[in-house]
Amino acid sequence: MKHIILLSALMVYALLGYTQKTKIRITTTEGEIELVLYDKTPQHRDNMIKLIKDKFYDSTLFHRVIPGFMIQGGDPDSKTAKAGQRLGAGDIGYRVPAEINDEYYHHRGALAAARDNNPEKASSGCQFYIVTGKKYTDAELDNIAQRSGRTLTPAQREVYKTEGGAAFLDGNYTVFGTVTKGMDIAEKIANVARDGADRPEKDIRMTSVRIIKKKKFLFF
Numbered sequence: 001m002k003h004i005i006l007l008s009a010l011m012v013y014a015l016l017g018y019t020q021k022t023k024i025r026i027t028t029t030e031g032e033i034e035l036v037l038y039d040k041t042p043q044h045r046d047n048m049i050k051l052i053k054d055k056f057y058d059s060t061l062f063h064r065v066i067p068g069f070m071i072q073g074g075d076p077d078s079k080t081a082k083a084g085q086r087l088g089a090g091d092i093g094y095r096v097p098a099e100i101n102d103e104y105y106h107h108r109g110a111l112a113a114a115r116d117n118n119p120e121k122a123s124s125g126c127q128f129y130i131v132t133g134k135k136y137t138d139a140e141l142d143n144i145a146q147r148s149g150r151t152l153t154p155a156q157r158e159v160y161k162t163e164g165g166a167a168f169l170d171g172n173y174t175v176f177g178t179v180t181k182g183m184d185i186a187e188k189i190a191n192v193a194r195d196g197a198d199r200p201e202k203d204i205r206m207t208s209v210r211i212i213k214k215k216k217f218l219f220f
Helices: 002-018 042-053 076-080 138-148 154-162 183-190
Strands: 022-028 031-037 062-066 070-073 110-113 128-131 175-181 206-211
Touching: 022 042, 031 042, 031 183, 042 175, 042 206, 062 183, 070 183, 138 154, 175 183
Parallel strands: none
Antiparallel strands: 022 031, 022 206, 031 175, 062 070, 070 128, 110 128, 110 175
């Protein structure tokens, strides 16, 4: 029975990514990360597509990294930031309404929108994070569920126990995509040396963020 649940969890984890239409590639100074954007979070998807087409993210930093948790980027102030400068307050002048969906959760590799403490849980118009996370025990997940009042499906629980994530964030931030390739790069970034504000001591820059165009096949 346990093997069946595990297989089901991994199938759910995979299908979340591979049934979506929009794929993007973040090229960093440490390597490439590929992701898909979820169609059921259309405002976040379309906002990121617009910013990518405007080349907004090019030259921004992953300015906050925490091992066993996540890497965060997209602050426009980071493009020209000096060494040691505090980052994270930069924005684009608007928020994106929350699109919190229980189907999408903070598993390892989840792409989610950062936000301030606004009561509507609306997202930053530009800042995002990628979850690297930690593995959970059943007892830890039970405690989180009790505090939050949220219920995880058996498949989601299995992913948190076997793959990891950041379960305590569920229901508070919009998850709008997932990594499909390059989690080793995300992990590498999460574990670089950092200062007291969790900014990498050496700049980790997004040299480009692009939409991955579909390949065209010729039939004869």
